[in-house]
Structures are given as C-alpha cells and as structure tokens.
Amino acid sequence: MNNYETDDTFLGRWISGELSKEERIAFEKTKEFKQFTIINSEAQLLEGPTIDTEAALLKIKQQLYTKPKVIRLKQIMRMASAAIIVISLGLFLNSSKTYTTAIGETQTVTLADGSIINLNANSSVSHKRFFWDTNKGVTLNGEAYFTITKGNGFTVQTSIGIVQVLGTQFNIKDQSTFSLKCFEGEVQLTVADSRKKRYRLTKSMQVNIDENIVQESVFSEQIPDWKNGVSVFKNQSLSIVLDELMNYYPIEFESENINTNRLFSGRFTHDNLKTALQATLVPMGVQYQISNNNETIILSE
Amino acid sequence: MIKKEPSICEEENYNQLFRNLYEPVTKYIYYKCGSLQQAEDIVQNVFIKLWKLCATVTFSKAKSYIYTACNNLFLNEVAHQKVVLKHQQSVLEHTDYESPDFLIEVDEFRVQLKNAINSLSVKEREVFLLSRIEKKTYKEIAEITGLTVKAIERRMSIALKAIKELLGKHIKI
Known part of the structure; x- marks a missing residue:
C-alpha cells in the first residue's frame, strides 16, 4: 500500500x-x-479561457452610467410634473370665472351667495372661481346692475375704483364715463386715485365721473333704463351717445365731419338700429348714411 | 498614524480593483460552471453591486467580498457544464520529456486529460484548475473557496487519483 x-x-x-x-x-x-x-x-500546460477585462469594464461603466441617468431624468420629470401639478392647481384655484356679453346682448349671473348680476351689453364681469365666499369681489368691465344679498364684504372692482356694498341694488357703468347709481340700500365708492376719495350713496343717488369731473346727483327711475331696453341721456355729449350705440349694435361711426361735443338729451331703443339712429341723430341734425355692409355709419352735417 | 484606506467609490480605485480581480474571478467561476457567458454575467453583476455598495465595502475587504458574492450568485443559478480548456500555444512543439515513447500519442493523451478533468466533481475540478492552471497556492485557493488548506490538499489528492485512474492506461511505463 x-x-x-x-x-x-x-x-x-x-x-x-x-x-x-x-x-x-x-x-x-x-x-x-x-x-x-x-x-x-x-x-500545467493547459490554459483557461481568454478574458477581455477592459471590454467588461467598459460594459459595466455603460451600465453604471446609463442607469443613474435614467433615474435622474425620471426624478427630474417627477419633480417637474409635481411642480406643474402644484402650479396648475394653484392657478386653477386662483383662476377666475368671467362672464362676457357681446354687443347688444345681456346676461344674468347668479353668484354663490345668491347675489344677481345683470350684465349689460358689451361688458364682462369676473370673479374668483374658488374661495369666493372669503373674498366676495368681482371685477367689472362695462355696465351691470347688481342685486346683492345682504352680507358683508361684496366689492366691485372698476377702472375708477372699488364699489363696496352692503345688501343693496345698484348699477355701475364703467365705460367712456363712469356712473354708479344706487337703487336700494347703500354703496360706497372709493376712487382709486391718490386722494382715495369716498362717495357714499343711498337710494336714488348717483355719481358720474367723466375725466375726473365728479358729479353727484339724484335720479328717479326704479330700475336702470337699460333693463327696459333703452338708453336714456340727459345733456350728454354726442360722443357718449355714439359709444353707447356701439354697445348695442355692431356698428362703427365715421364722425370726423361732425362736432361730437354737442349735448344730447333723449333715448334710444336697444332692439332696432334704424329707430335708434333716427331717435338720436335726427334731433341733433346729423345726416347719416349706412354703408353697404351695415357696419359703418357715415355721419355728416 | 493610520493610513486611510482608499475608497472604492473613487473611480480610480474601483478600476484598479476591477482590473486586478475581474479575470481571476471570472476564471474561477468559469471552472465551476463551465459557461464563460454565465461566469462573466455573474462577475459583472457583482461588480455593479460593488459600485453601489462602494461606501460600505472597504478596499481591503473588496476581494473577499467579490469572491463570496460571485460564489453565492453562482450557487443560485448552477448549471454545470464542461470547461473548455486550451493548450498554451507554444507548448505543442517542445514537449521535452526524457523519453516520450511512453505516451501513446501526445494529442490523444491531452484530449483524454481534458475529459478526465471535466469528469471531476466541481469541488475537485475548481481546486485542481486553480492550482495547476492559475498557479495559485493552496493558501490563495483556501481564501477564494473559503476552505481550509487541508481541505484543498485533500481535494487535490482526490483529483489527481481520479485523473490517474482514468488516464493510467494511456501512459505506458
């Protein structure tokens, strides 16, 4: 062994x-x-396999450096989409709802607290889409009649300033001239200029502002004329009348040849252009010619 | 003063480890599984893992970490195949045995030797090849396999006896 x-x-x-x-x-x-x-x-004369270390290292590096890149990109995308969601949610929550009327059109808007806005032609009103109850503000462009439910803090932002409201009914016209009429209750206008002048209006009081000239007066009608389908003027310049006509009819005036400073008293209807033109222009002694496309009214003496 | 160990997270150090260890580890796994593709996949996966764990594995521990991790991965997906061994290019010409007469035929003998090696169990095969082809000392093999030197000697003895049983009849005395 x-x-x-x-x-x-x-x-x-x-x-x-x-x-x-x-x-x-x-x-x-x-x-x-x-x-x-x-x-x-x-x-001992045998040999193992041939191994390409450098090729393997390269392969590993590619894996190591491509993977994290993908992850990083994913993270960036994730963060970006999170940011987009947050921002758009913020924008969405802070977004406003706008009601707009075309020329000659009116619209009634009922707000969350039951307040009603009658929007006159060629106007718009907007309010915050969410959390409106905590900040009952609307922004007005044009003319509207407000019937506000009793409660605190309703405001209307206009180009002239802010109209603050308790339960009340009032009309705001914020166009070439500004007009605030209180039909019931009490409103307060704070003019948004350096003096921050305030006007308190009770029933049948109105404030008219035309190029910084403020007129306070009383009126007699129970509801705004426009709600009856007419526009009423008392000693107002023809240019204002023409502007008003353009709110109700899709027309333009060529008024270079006439004096538009002359004063007009009277009314026009909102539902018939011919009648409206006759009612306003004939008494003023203005000749007018309707162009072929019914869009331009050429005025002459 | 204690010299701080180089960090594997440094790409330079990692590359150095890779260049030192990739080939021997891959061969080791190859001798076990017989598939070079599988061996390379296993070792590369372990190196990728090492990069991710670079902060927790010290430079001096990296070698044993890699061998152990490769071994574990290998155990998970065993598919023993025959190893393909080559002869060193230069060898065939000068086989300087004193009297080559006792070899029936060198080529035939070498084919039989490879077959005999493949017929060994994985335990003996890996030890035999690490020692004879990779020229590793028993101590090194013990580190790699996690066995004792005595166990290596035993496996080596079994391997040699088994090969001799298979090849003895081809060797004329």
Missing part, C-alpha cells in the same frame, strides 16, 4: 512541495510516480 493511497492529503502535499524528504523519496520509487508527474506537468 502506497502512501498516496492511505494519506488523503499526500498527493496534494506532493503538488505543493510539502512532502517530507522521506515521503518524497519513497513516492518517487513507485511506478505511479511517473504517471502523476506527467499528469501534473501536462495539466
């Missing part, structure tokens, strides 16, 4: 040169020694 058969680490130690001298000499005398030697030397 040879050592290599009885000692289970013998051959292993022979390979690593760990055999004692005696063990080695005895082993070299066996007939298997040559076989083991050939196996050992032949095995």
Whole structure:
C-alpha cells in the first residue's frame, strides 16, 4: 500500500512541495510516480479561457452610467410634473370665472351667495372661481346692475375704483364715463386715485365721473333704463351717445365731419338700429348714411 | 498614524480593483460552471453591486467580498457544464520529456486529460484548475473557496487519483 493511497492529503502535499524528504523519496520509487508527474506537468500546460477585462469594464461603466441617468431624468420629470401639478392647481384655484356679453346682448349671473348680476351689453364681469365666499369681489368691465344679498364684504372692482356694498341694488357703468347709481340700500365708492376719495350713496343717488369731473346727483327711475331696453341721456355729449350705440349694435361711426361735443338729451331703443339712429341723430341734425355692409355709419352735417 | 484606506467609490480605485480581480474571478467561476457567458454575467453583476455598495465595502475587504458574492450568485443559478480548456500555444512543439515513447500519442493523451478533468466533481475540478492552471497556492485557493488548506490538499489528492485512474492506461511505463 502506497502512501498516496492511505494519506488523503499526500498527493496534494506532493503538488505543493510539502512532502517530507522521506515521503518524497519513497513516492518517487513507485511506478505511479511517473504517471502523476506527467499528469501534473501536462495539466500545467493547459490554459483557461481568454478574458477581455477592459471590454467588461467598459460594459459595466455603460451600465453604471446609463442607469443613474435614467433615474435622474425620471426624478427630474417627477419633480417637474409635481411642480406643474402644484402650479396648475394653484392657478386653477386662483383662476377666475368671467362672464362676457357681446354687443347688444345681456346676461344674468347668479353668484354663490345668491347675489344677481345683470350684465349689460358689451361688458364682462369676473370673479374668483374658488374661495369666493372669503373674498366676495368681482371685477367689472362695462355696465351691470347688481342685486346683492345682504352680507358683508361684496366689492366691485372698476377702472375708477372699488364699489363696496352692503345688501343693496345698484348699477355701475364703467365705460367712456363712469356712473354708479344706487337703487336700494347703500354703496360706497372709493376712487382709486391718490386722494382715495369716498362717495357714499343711498337710494336714488348717483355719481358720474367723466375725466375726473365728479358729479353727484339724484335720479328717479326704479330700475336702470337699460333693463327696459333703452338708453336714456340727459345733456350728454354726442360722443357718449355714439359709444353707447356701439354697445348695442355692431356698428362703427365715421364722425370726423361732425362736432361730437354737442349735448344730447333723449333715448334710444336697444332692439332696432334704424329707430335708434333716427331717435338720436335726427334731433341733433346729423345726416347719416349706412354703408353697404351695415357696419359703418357715415355721419355728416 | 493610520493610513486611510482608499475608497472604492473613487473611480480610480474601483478600476484598479476591477482590473486586478475581474479575470481571476471570472476564471474561477468559469471552472465551476463551465459557461464563460454565465461566469462573466455573474462577475459583472457583482461588480455593479460593488459600485453601489462602494461606501460600505472597504478596499481591503473588496476581494473577499467579490469572491463570496460571485460564489453565492453562482450557487443560485448552477448549471454545470464542461470547461473548455486550451493548450498554451507554444507548448505543442517542445514537449521535452526524457523519453516520450511512453505516451501513446501526445494529442490523444491531452484530449483524454481534458475529459478526465471535466469528469471531476466541481469541488475537485475548481481546486485542481486553480492550482495547476492559475498557479495559485493552496493558501490563495483556501481564501477564494473559503476552505481550509487541508481541505484543498485533500481535494487535490482526490483529483489527481481520479485523473490517474482514468488516464493510467494511456501512459505506458
């Protein structure tokens, strides 16, 4: 029996040169020694696979650097979409709702608190879409009649200033001239200029402002004339009348040849252009000619 | 003064580790599984993981981390195949045995040797190839495989005996 058969680490130690001298000499005398030697030397002539380390490193780097980029881009997209959501939500919550009337058109708007706005022709009113109850403000462009439910803090923003309201009915006309008429209750106008002048109006009081000239007076009608389908004028310049006509009829005037400063008293209807022109221009001695497309009225003396 | 270990998070150090370890580790896994594709995939995955864990693995621990992690990954997807071994290019011409007569035929013998190696169990095959082809000492092999030197000696002995049993008849004395 040879050592290599009885000692289970013998051959292993022979390979690593760990055999004692005696063990080695005895082993070299066996007939298997040559076989083991050939196996050992032949095995050492073998080669493993060829491995391209640099190619593998490159491959890994590509994976390492593409993955985080994707993640980063995703994060940016996520943050961007979150920001967009926040911003658009903010804009949405802060957005306003606007009602607009075309020429010759009127519209009735009922607000969340039951207040009613009758919007006259060629006008618009807007209010915040949300949380309106905490800040009952509307912005007016043009003319409207307000019937406001009792409660605090209703305001109308106009180009002249702010109209503050308790439960009341009033009409605001904010066009070439400004006019505030109180039909019931009490309103207060704060002019948005440096003096911040305030006007308190009770029933049947009106304020007219024409190029910084303020006129306070009383009126007698129970509802605004426009709600009856007419416009009423008392000693107002023809230019204002023409502007008013353009609110109700889709027309333009060529008025270079006439004096538009002359004063007009009278009324015109909102539902018939011919009648309206006759009612306003004939008494003033103005000749007029309607162009072919019915859009331009040429005025002459 | 304690010298601070280089950080693997530094790309330079990481590259150095990769260049030092990729080839030997891949060969080690190859000797176990016999598929170079599988071996490379395993080792590359471990290196990618190492980069992500670079802050938690120290430079000196990286080597054993990589071998252990590769080993674990290998265990998860074993598919033992035969290893393909080549002969060194220069060898065929000068086989300087004292009397080559006792080899039936060198080529035939070498084919048989490769077959014999492939017929070894994975345990013996990896130890045998790490020692004879990769010329690693038993101590190094013990580190890689997590075995003791004595266990390596034992496996080496078994491998040699098994190969001799298979090849003995081809070697004329």
